[in-house]
Amino acid sequence: xxRYDEFDHAFVHERVAQFRHQLQGRIDGTLTEExxxxxxxxxxxxxxxxxxxxxxxxxxxxxxxxxMHKLAELSQRYDxxxxxxxxxxxxxxxxxxxxxxxxxxxELAEVEMHAIQTSGNCIRNxxxxxxxxxxxxxxxxxxxxxxxxRQWSTLHxxxxxLPRKFKIAVTGSPQDRAAVYFHDIGLRIVRNAAGDTGCxxxxxxxxxxxxxxxxxxxQFVAKSKLLAYLESILRVYNLHGRRDNKYKAxxxxxxxxxxxxxxxxxxxxDFASPGGHHPDLDESELARIEQYFAGPxxxxxxxxxxxxxxxxxxxxxxxxxxxxNVMTHKVPGYAAVTVTLKNPGGIPGDATAAQMVALAELAExxxxxxxxxxxxxxxxxxxxxxxxxxRLWQALGEHGLSEGNRGxxxxxxxxxxxxxCTLANARSIPIAQTIAKQFSDPQRQREIGPLTINISGCxxxxxxxxxGHIGILGVEKGGQEFYQITLGGDxxxxxxxxxxxxxxxxxNEITPAxxxxxxxxxxHRSEAETFLQCVRRVGVAKFKDVLYANYT
Numbered sequence: 411x412x413r414y415d416e417f418d419h420a421f422v423h424e425r426v427a428q429f430r431h432q433l434q435g436r437i438d439g440t441l442t443e444e445x446x447x448x449x450x451x452x453x454x455x456x457x458x459x460x461x462x463x464x465x466x467x468x469x470x471x472x473x474x475x476x477x478m479h480k481l482a483e484l485s486q487r488y489d490x491x492x493x494x495x496x497x498x499x500x501x502x503x504x505x506x507x508x509x510x511x512x513x514x515x516x517e518l519a520e521v522e523m524h525a526i527q528t529s530g531n532c533i534r535n536x537x538x539x540x541x542x543x544x545x546x547x548x549x550x551x552x553x554x555x556x557x558x559x560r561q562w563s564t565l566h567x568x569x570x571x572l573p574r575k576f577k578i579a580v581t582g583s584p585q586d587r588a589a590v591y592f593h594d595i596g597l598r599i600v601r602n603a604a605g606d607t608g609c610x611x612x613x614x615x616x617x618x619x620x621x622x623x624x625x626x627x628x629q630f631v632a633k634s635k636l637l638a639y640l641e642s643i644l645r646v647y648n649l650h651g652r653r654d655n656k657y658k659a660x661x662x663x664x665x666x667x668x669x670x671x672x673x674x675x676x677x678x679x680d681f682a683s684p685g686g687h688h689p690d691l692d693e694s695e696l697a698r699i700e701q702y703f704a705g706p707x708x709x710x711x712x713x714x715x716x717x718x719x720x721x722x723x724x725x726x727x728x729x730x731x732x733x734x735n736v737m738t739h740k741v742p743g744y745a746a747v748t749v750t751l752k753n754p755g756g757i758p759g760d761a762t763a764a765q766m767v768a769l770a771e772l773a774e775x776x777x778x779x780x781x782x783x784x785x786x787x788x789x790x791x792x793x794x795x796x797x798x799x800x801r802l803w804q805a806l807g808e809h810g811l812s813e814g815n816r817g818x819x820x821x822x823x824x825x826x827x828x829x830x831c832t833l834a835n836a837r838s839i840p841i842a843q844t845i846a847k848q849f850s851d852p853q854r855q856r857e858i859g860p861l862t863i864n865i866s867g868c869x870x871x872x873x874x875x876x877x878g879h880i881g882i883l884g885v886e887k888g889g890q891e892f893y894q895i896t897l898g899g900d901x902x903x904x905x906x907x908x909x910x911x912x913x914x915x916x917x918n919e920i921t922p923a924x925x926x927x928x929x930x931x932x933x934h935r936s937e938a939e940t941f942l943q944c945v946r947r948v949g950v951a952k953f954k955d956v957l958y959a960n961y962t
Contacts, residue, residue, distance in 0.1 A: 411472050411780065412557045412702045414522045422519045425526060429453045430512035437509060454525025455511060458830050464503045464511055465528040466518060468783050470538035470556040470580070471499035475770040475779040480521045482766035488514050493766065495751060495759045497823060497874055498577075499537050499783045500528055504830055526564065531572045533563035533644075537579045539587040540784040543703060544792045546740040550599045550607050552582035554700045555633065562637050562688070569644050573651030574659035576644070577616075584903075589785060591615045591624040591905035592877060594661045595643060600630065608632045613643060613673070614665035615905075617871035622662040623905045625670050627677065633696065637688040642680040646673065706778040706793060711743020721800035728803050730852060731814030736799065743796050747777075748816045749789040749806060754850035756810075758824040758842050759787030768809040776802050785874075786823055788816065818855040819863060819928070820846040823874055827867030827884060828891070834867035836884025836891035837917075841865055844921050849928075858928060861941040864899070877901035879942045880927060881908040882920065893920045897927070897953055898945045911954045913961070923957060930956045 414422070432449045435441040441449075443457070450456075454465040466481070473481075481501055485493045488510045489503045496502055506514060518524055528535055536556045543551040559578060563569065569576070581588040582599040590596025596612035608630045615624025631639045647661045650668070665673050681687070722729045737746040749769065751759055761769070773781045773791055776798045782790035794802060806812040815821045822845065825831070827838030842865050849855060864878030868885075875881035881896035893915050896908030915923050928941075930953060935944045945953065 411474060411553075412469070412699070418522070419519075422522075422524050422526075423516070425453070425524070426512055426515045426519055429515065433508065433512060448530070451529045452526070453511075453515070454528035455508075456529060457832070458504065459828075459832050460830070461505050462508050462511070463830070464506050464514060464525060465496070466501050466503070466523060466525050467528050467535045468499050468501060468523075469560050470536055470542070470553055471540050471783040471785075472538075472553065473781045473783065474521075475773040475781065477521045477523055478766055478770035478773065478781055480517060480523070482763040482770065484514055484517060485766065486763040492760050492762045494757075494826065495761065495783050495787050495789070497785045497787060497825075497872065498528075498535055499540070499785055500535055501783070502826075504826070529575075531574050531576075532570050533566070533572075533576045533578065536560045536563070537577070537588060537593075537785060539581045539583055540782040540790045541587060541737060541746050541792065542582060542782075543705065544739050544741075544744075544746050545583055545587075546738050547584055548582045548740065549584070549601060550582045551700075551703060552580040552597075552599055553703045554696060555597065555599070555609070555636070556580045557699050557702070558637070558691070558696065559640070562640075568641075569648065572644070572648055573653050574656060574661075576647075576661070578640075586901070586903045586905075589874075589877065589901040591903075592617055592621075592874075592901055593624065595640065596624050597636075602630050606632065609636055611639065611643075614662040614670075616660055616662045617874060617876045618660070619657055619869045619871075620660075620662065621871065621876040621907050622666065623907060624662075625665065627670070627674055634690045634693070637691060639677075639681055641688050642677045645680050646676045650676075705741070706780075708741045708744065708793070709795070711741075711795065713742040715743065715796035717797040718799055725800070727814075728800055730856065731803055731812060732799065734814040734818065734856075735816045739793070741793075745794050745796055745799060747791045747794050747799070747802065748784070749791065749811050750813050750816050750821055751788055751811075752815060752821045752846065753810050753813050754815075754820050754846035755843055756846075757839050758822050761789075765809050765811060768805075768811070772802060772805055786821065788821070814852065815855055817860050817862065819849045819858050819861045820855060822846055822863045822865060823878070824865040825867050825872035827865075827873075831867060831872075833870055834884065835869075835886040836867050836893065838865045838867040838873055838884060841882065841884070841893065841917065841920055845924055848921050848925065858932065859940055861928070862899075863924070874901070875899075876907050877905075878908060879945070880924060883914075885914055887914070891917055893917070895920075895923060895927075895957070897950050898942065900942060909950045911950070912958055926957050927953055 436446040579593040598610040611628040612624040613627040777791035824842040828834040866873035866875040877899040899908030
């Protein structure tokens with residue numbers, strides 16, 4: 411993975427010292443909270459309902475075991491013994507004391523981490539396929555491009571004060587595991603007719619109050635031209651994006667108002683203009699970055715492993731976990747393992763300090779000291795030998811991390827909601843916990859099959875409810891919390907927004923409502939048909955009729 415150079419080290423430490431001075435002004439009253447706000451946001455510090463929150467960047471979701479150890483240590487020393495992994499592949503600390511945050515940032519800098527551009531109207535943390543570099547279906551490893559974009563976008567002078575926050579995702583696979591159609595810019599590495607790799611560029615996607623599926627702006631941009639092309643997109647947005655209304659300031663609104671063809675014309679016009687662009691990317695520079703992502707020292711292993719086969723034959727519980735949480739690796743004899751932070755009844759995305767330490771140690775023992783964070787709020791160990799899988803699963807079980815539910819109904823994505831967030835209208839966490847407990851029986855989960863539930867506590871959609879097979883949105887009505895349901899969302903290449911079914915349900919009613927939808931699916935699916943396939947075949951209207959049949 412990428413390592414800081416001398417500039418990075420100096421820059422990040424100088425930034426920490428600068429923020430320490432700014433924060434002292436807030437503590438001694440020299441700065442008001444309003445004056446301090448833009449300064450803290452530039453350093454990933456939010457003011458939530460009960461306390462300040464620090465959001466730490468995990469670029470393209472990649473962590474070393476040393477970094478994970480540090481995250482655990484910070485949660486123990488400065489927070490309440492846990493951290494929350496987010497849908498942006500970041501980690502949040504919900505309870506730090508304001509005066510301690512510079513010390514936290516200083517310790518993060520020691521392990522090559524920071525909180526820069528995790529908030530504010532700038533280019534946020536670049537996200538990526540969590541199986542990058544190990545997936546057997548990959549056209550090309552997208553992490554070098556993600557790192558290139560990270561370096562280019564960090565404190566870019568032209569794009570530090572955009573009309574609104576800006577999010578970029580990159581994938582190198584024909585399958586979309588990075589939700590590229592729901593980002594301001596989504597990049598898919600593809601091959602052209604000549605066999606060269608470049609990027610399909612998708613623009614104007616997003617969720618929030620105005621959910622939009624992104625549109626293909628360019629079918630192929632050569633890697634040497636990519637940064638210049640991205641600059642042209644950002645310039646058109648920076649020039650025309652609205653600054654008078656934050657709800658209409660995202661690039662998706664601009665693309666919609668101009669129309670895709672006119673937006674493309676302006677981008678191409680800027681891209682073709684002489685001067686003022688990022689120079690063509692030198693192949694040697696990309697090669698330099700690619701060296702940081704060279705694969706580890708894999709052993710030559712047989713594709714068939716007798717120890718693994720024996721464990722699968724004799725331990726049914728392990729077999730179920732293996733089927734659900736283990737992904738085929740590009741190197742024979744290895745596997746990529748998803749560790750779900752979704753133990754039914756727990757808080758989605760939360761990991762205790764002890765669990766983070768355990769994950770770091772298991773990565774050291776079994777996965778070349780590397781971990782990945784997913785946008786589904788889980789953790790991946792990308793390089794596990796097949797003959798180690800059973801031992802790994804047993805060790806995970808000792809720390810409450812062996813749930814075999816990746817992609818199943820209890821693998822719920824949820825934002826922090828009204829328990830923490832000042833913007834939320836309703837709680838997300840208790841709803842996720844109640845639903846997960848209701849469907850906690852592993853056998854029932856497997857019988858239901860692939861089904862995603864995403865929960866957001868407000869229209870900002872941090873829980874990505876628009877793209878859940880079942881989406882749940884918390885709303886406030888007359889001082890009470892209600893939950894609207896959407897159906898049929900999909901964040902893959904067959905991207906689709908969920909359709910709202912009707913009036914909301916109370917907190918006590920929402921889990922029985924989900925039961926109705928699941929029961930109807932189980933009764934009416936054809937053989938081997940997934941929930942999403944059934945919704946598309948039968949139609950949303952049928953599910954809606956069942957859901958509201960006795961609704962008053």
